[in-house]
Amino acid sequence: MGEIQSWNTSKNCDGRLEMVSKIWQWINERIPLKIMLQVGLDEEIPGGASFFYTLGSATLFVFALQVVTGVWQLFYYVPTVDHAYNSLSYLRIFVPYGWLIHGLHYWGGNAMIVLIALHMVRVFVWGAYKKPREITWLIGVFLLFLVIGMSFTGAALPWDERGYWAAEVGTSIASTIPFIGGVLESLLRGGNFMGQLTLSRFFILHTAIIPGIAIIIIAAHLTAFRNFGSVGPWSNKKRKTSGAFWPDQVALDIIVVTLILLLLIALSAFNPPPFTGPADPLDTSFTPKPEWNFLFLYETLKFFPGSLEIIGTVGIPTVVVLLLLLVPFLDRNPEHNPLKRLPIILSGLVLVTSILVLTFIGYYSHPPENQQSTKPVINNLKKSSLSVVSGEKVFETYGCIACHSISGKGGKIGPDLTNEWQRGRSKKWIIRQLLASKKNYPNSIMPPYTMLSKKQLSDLVDFLLNRHAPNTVPPVNPSRNADTLLVQKLNKINKSTSKKVGVKQVEIKNGKKLGPPELAAGMIGNIAHGDLLFLRNCESCHGINGKGGISNPGSLSGEVPPLNPIDRGLYNKNPQIFANNIDRIIQHGSTPPGTPALKMFDYGDSHTLTQKEISHLEAYILHLNGVNRAQIETNSFSPEQYFIVSAIILLIVSFLLFFINLYKKKISNDS
C-alpha cells in the first residue's frame, strides 16, 4: 500500500495566488470543500460531452427554479378558500414581476414533466438503466411519480375553477381504487367534501411533504449517477475518446438551461396561465377537464364505461407504473445498442405513442356539453301557429326572457315557464298575472306589462300554453301578418308612453341610491364563463354581445342601455374602478328614468347570481369595452418588455462569447 505524504506547492505562484492557496487550505482543513467539488465536478464522460446528456441537469435546474419561485409565491399566497384566489391574483397583478414568478412556476411545472419524460426516453434508448444502474432508474421513476403528485396538488392551490374541479375529479378517481379508495379520498379531501381542509392538505403536500421527499430522492439519484458515471455511447468506436464533466458537459448544460429559462419567460409573458375565476362548488356550467399531463388517463377512462371504469382508473395506471418499474428487469441483456434490442425499444415506442395520441385526443375533445340549453331552444319549436310565433316574439322582445326561462334559456329571477301549460292555469289567470301580478301574488315583484296590446297578450298566452303541442292549435288566417302588426303596435306604444313620462317623475325615480360594490368587484372573473352567463341572464335585455337595441317601453331613452360600448360615466380605463362601477348596478339593481317596463334587477342582493358568477360577468363586460380585468398594474416592465430585454441581453452576451471564441482560436492558431 502506498505511503501518502502531503506536500505544499508554491511553484509558479505569485504572492496573491499563494494567499488564496493558504485560505483554500485553511478551509479544507476544516471542511472538505475540495472533495465536495471533486465529487460534484470530477467525472469522465465516455465519448465526450453531449447535448443528449443535458436533460437530467435541465430537470434539476427547473426543480431548483420551482423551489425558488414556489417559496417566493408564499410571500403573497395564502392557502385559505376565501383568499387563495384573490391573493394569487394580487401577486399576479399588483406585485412587480409577480406575473413572472407565478408564470415561471406554472410553466416550470409543465416543463418539468416534459423534461423528465425526455430524460427517461433518453435513458431508455441508451439502455442506461442496465446493470448496475437499475436502482438509479427505479429512483428516477419514483421521482416522476413525485412530480406528478406535485402537479396534481399544485393545480388545486389557486382554488380557481380549473384547480378546484381537477382536484374534485382527481380525488373522485382515487376513490374508485378497490378497498382503500374511500379512505384515500377522504384522507386527501380531509372529509367527504372538498373544502378548506382539502386546500390545506394539498398545500402542505405540495409545499412541504412531496418536495421534502423529492429533495432526498434527488440526492440519492445524483449520488448513484455520480458513482456509476455516464453510460456513454453504445458504439465502441465512440467510446475510445472521453471528455470531462467540468467544464465540457457543464457548459452544454448551462446553454440548454439558459434557453429553457428564456422559453419559460416567453411562455409566462405571452401565454400566461388563465384566470379561470374563483372556485365555485355550486357552478354547474364549468366542465372540468384535467391538466394536459393527465389527459391520457382521462381519455383511457372513456373506453371503460360503467362498471368497467375501474380498469381505466386503477388497472391501466397500475400496468403503466409496473411496466416503468420493471423495465430494467425485463431487459437484462447487457447490449446497449438500440438497434440490437428492437423488441424493448418498439414496445417503449408503442407506450409513448399511445400516451401521446391519447393526450392529443383528450386535448381536442370536448366534454359532453351539459349546457346545450345555451342555444335558444325556443327557436327549435315547430312554428306551426302564427299566434304562438308572435307570442314567442313578445316573450323575447318585451323582456319576459330576462326573468323567466323556457327550456333553459332565459333569466332565473322569475319561475321557469317551460312547463307552464301543465300547471292548469286559465288564460285569464295568466293575463291577470301579466297585467297585475300582485292580484295573483301579493308579494310579486313582476312589473305590470300594461303596454302589451290585447293581441300581444293573447299571443303570449298562446305561446306559453301551447308549447307542448304546437300542432293542436288551429291555424290562423295567414293573410294577417302577425309580425308587421307587432311592429306597428310597438311603435305606437313607444310614442304614447314617452309622451306621458314627465321630467318630474324621472327625478323622483332617480332618487334611489346604490349601495357599495360587493365581493365580486374584487375578484377576477373569467371572460368565457362571463360570456356564457351573459347569454343566459343579460342578453335578452342588453342585446347580443351587449350591443343594445332592445326596447324598454316607458323608459326615458326607450331602450335598455347597451353595455358595448357602455355608458361613459361607468367606463374607466382602470379595471378595478370600472368593475366597482358596474358591480354596484349588478349587485343592487337600478331603475332607468321614466316608468320603464324593464328594470335592472338586483342580481347580487337577491342572490340570483353568486358573487363569483357576477365576477365572471364583470370580466366579460370589461372585455366587451376593451378593458382587461386582469390587467397587470405594476410600475415595472410589462411582461412583453421584460422578455424582449432579457432576449436582447442574451443575444449580446452570445455574440460577445462567439467573438471571444474566434479570437482565442486565432491566437492559438498563430502560436
Next chain:
Amino acid sequence: MQSVVQLENCYSDPCTFGEEFRFAKIKIVYSGESDTLVFAANTIVKGTNMTERNTENISKKELSRRGFFILLSGTLSGFIAFVLGIPLIASILGTVNKVKNKIFSRLTPINTVPILNPVNLNFVTAKTDAFIKSVEPQDAWVIKRSNFDITVFSPICPHLGCRYAWNSKQKLFICPCHNSVFDINGKVISGPAPRGLDTLPKKIQHNELYVLWERFKVGIPQKIVMED
C-alpha cells in the same frame, strides 16, 4: 501484501482551478481488489510508477478550449442570476396597490343633524389591505350651520392623534391628551396643536351626507393626506 497503484487520470489546469485544484484519480489494486482514490496534485504518492499520462502535457489548444467553456458557463450563469434576481428582489421590495378606495361613505340624512351643535357620528368605510377587503367602522364630527353649510371634522387631533371631544358647556372641542382647544370652526384656541381640526371631504346627495375617510399626518402645520 502486494499492491499496484495506477494513475488513472490526471487533471492539471492551474489557470482554471488555481494551483491547489489539480487532482489525480489513482487506482490502487491490491490482493485482487481495486479502489479508486482522488488526490489533490500536491499530494505525492510515494513509490508509484507514474504512467505516461501524468507527464503528458495538456496542449495549449485544449487549455484555451476549457478556458472558453468556463467563461461560457460563468457568463450564462451570470445571465440566469440577473434575469431571475431582478424579479425576485423587485417583487419583495416594491409592492404597489394603485387602486385606492375613494368611495364616499354614507353618513346620515341631513335633517337629523342639529344646527350648530357638533355631533359625533359613526359610519363604515370599505378598506383594502393587499388582497383582503374589509369594512371598518369610523367616526367623524359633523357641524351643521344650515342645510347647505355642513362641515365634517376628522375625529383625530392634529397634534399627536388623540381623539378629542366636544364640550357643550364651553362650546369648544377639547383634546384630553395635551389640552389643545379648538372652536366650533376647528380653529386652534390654545394648546400645542400645530393646525386647526382637519376637515374631511364630503358631499350631499339626495339630502344625505356622504364623507370620504382620510387620515392626515399629525404634529405638523400642513394638512397632508397619509396614503396607506
